[in-house]
Amino acid sequence: MRKPVNRFSPINPSSREPIYRQIYSRFRSAITDGVLAPGERIPAARALAKELGLARGTVDTAYALLTAEGYLQSRGQAGTVVAQGLNVQATRSREAASLSPVSGAALRQKSPVLPFQMALPALDEFPRKIWAQIGARCVRATGVAQMANPSAQGLEPLRSAIAGYLHLARGISCQPSQVFITSGYRNTLTLIVHALLHPGDRVLVENPGYPPTRQVLEYLQIGVQSVAVDQDGMQVTQAINDSCGARAAVVTPAHQSPLCMSLSLPRRLQLLEWASREQAWLIEDDYDGEYRYVSHPLPALKSLDREGRVLYAGTFSKVLFPGIRIAYLVVPLAQVERFEQVAQTFLGGVPELTQAIVATFVTEGHFARHIQRMRKLYGERRSAVVKGLSNALGEHIHIDAQPGGMHLILRLTGPQSDRALVERLRHAGIYAEALSECCIGAQTHCGLMLGFANIDSQASAERLGQKILALL
Incomplete structure (x- = not known):
């Protein structure tokens, strides 16, 4: 049974209108406007009187008038509800609709998935049954400690699972402490900027490239310098010649976004050499590196990094489903402490229960x-x-x-x-x-x-x- 609701404007003690009439008017308006639906339970008179600081008799009088006029119906121990069969307004205002009680299905209703929708995996083939079973187990295992504030860096079992997966699948050797859980690529990029860059710094980006990269950087007052791409990816020689003190470069080496060619090995090495020489950072956006069809997936740029200049950004949105809102960042070992400090301010937005489900999904082999x-x-x-x-x-x-x-x-x-x-x-x-x-x-x-x-x-x-x- 739904809890009784209280949704009407506050009582005005200085009004000439008696208080019981104010209560009556507000309930009647809420009912006729459709804010309170037929069959919906309203607060008990004693509870409402206590909440408003009134004598119970005042609320009883208002309720009695509403009942006499057919707006309310008493159901004894089941409480008082809005009467059925009332001719209320069919159209609610947007604000009223947002306050009305809705079913769980309505709360989760979204626009339909359109054919050819971008960044969307094969949702029809996702193992929902296995996912639901793991989710139920994780819910049952939730204790007091799991209900407290989550770690800013992310759930340790998930960070360990990601480190293990990256070592085997992407050739990246890292420790769980280097992994930070974020709520998506934009959150990842924002964290990097706050940790390593300053307003006015310049960053190299691919052209054409992923528009949100440019948008996030510009919003954070980071200068953007575009670098053309060709059949071998970013034209690194041009980038180096035109870098002019750039502090970082954002690249998509596995599949250039949006053209999908791969960054060639000579250019990868050239980019790493530039980053080491200039003490610049390389931000590797590996958004769907797992999906290569002509041969095995290429090793990540991060796997070639020997100087600690590459920050590796991955996501579960493309390989599981976008609604999960979980991504991750692997930072150089020397930068872990700095990112831990910044994460205390800018991270902590991923529910720990969801992280636990993903961690279990990975460690039990379902992910691979x-x-x-x-x-x-x-x-x-x-x-x-x-x-x-x-x-x-x-x-x-x-x-x-x-x-x-x-x-x-x-x-x-x-x-x-x-x-x-x-x-x-x-x-x-x-x-x-x-x-x-x-x-x-x-x-x-x-x-x-x-x-x-x-x-x-x-x-x-x-x-x-x-x-x-x-x-x-």
């Missing part, structure tokens, strides 16, 4: 098996989507060849605004992102970015491709 399954599945779905879109769109598009990742890039062969096309697609219920939105300065790339992980067949891709064709 899930990655293996998804790598195979995504390779199959990528091929199916490419064939389906090619059949439907033919000469109107060219699909970039990419070694990995979770999205495709469709180049438009005719002169057309990718941003305008994205708007038309969204209105038709198809998700896409404009490649030009990723460019800094003059637009050098035009096309559509489409996530393929949730497209389950070639036939589905072909049907969607026909809808896209109609909007070209």
Whole structure:
């Protein structure tokens, strides 16, 4: 049974209107406006009188009047509720709707997932049953200590699990103390800036690149200098020649965001040499490095770091699901103490229960098996989507060849605004992102970015491709 609610404006003791009439008026308005729903329990007269500092008889009088007029109904020991069958307003104000009691399903209701939605793994293939079982076990194991404030750095078992996974899967040798749990990439980047940079510092970023990187840096008053990319990733020679005292560089070595090529080994070594020589920092955003289809996943840039200049940013959003809001950062050993100090102010936003579920999911081997399954599945779905879109769109598009990742890039062969096309697609219920939105300065790339992980067949891709064709 829901708890009784008290949602009406405060009593005005200086008003000429009797207090019992004020209580009556406020309840009546709440009922007729739909703020209090039929069947909803209201506070007991004694409880409300105590809360408002009134004599109980005053509240009893107001309740009696509301009951006599049919607004309330007494149910004995079950309390007093709003009467059923009242003709209340069908439309609530936004504020009233936000205060109304809603079911758990309504609270979690979201807009539907659109075809080709970016940054979205294959949610239809996620092992929800295993996840639910682990979640139930973790809830039952919750004790007093687990209900206190979480550690700013993150749950130790999860940090240990991540360190072990990175050692085996990404070639990164690190200790659990070097791992910091964050609530997403933006939170990770913000933590790095607060720990290592100062307003006015300059940072090298890829162009085209991931727009939130530039947005976060600029918001934190960090200067951004763009560096072009080619088939081998960031043009490091240009970056070094134009660096002019840059304090850091943000790179996506495994799959450049958004073009998906990999940073070549000579350029990786060149970038590490520059960072060591200039005492600069390299921020490696490894957002989906697990998903490479032409060969085994490449070792992380961090695995080549011998001078402690690379900060490795990973996430569970792409490999599990975005709603989990858990990411992590691996910092150089010499910087652990500094990050611990900063984390006390800027971290601590990830529920410990969720961290415990992820830690168990990893340590029991489910995570590694899930990655293996998804790598195979995504390779199959990528091929199916490419064939389906090619059949439907033919000469109107060219699909970039990419070694990995979770999205495709469709180049438009005719002169057309990718941003305008994205708007038309969204209105038709198809998700896409404009490649030009990723460019800094003059637009050098035009096309559509489409996530393929949730497209389950070639036939589905072909049907969607026909809808896209109609909007070209």
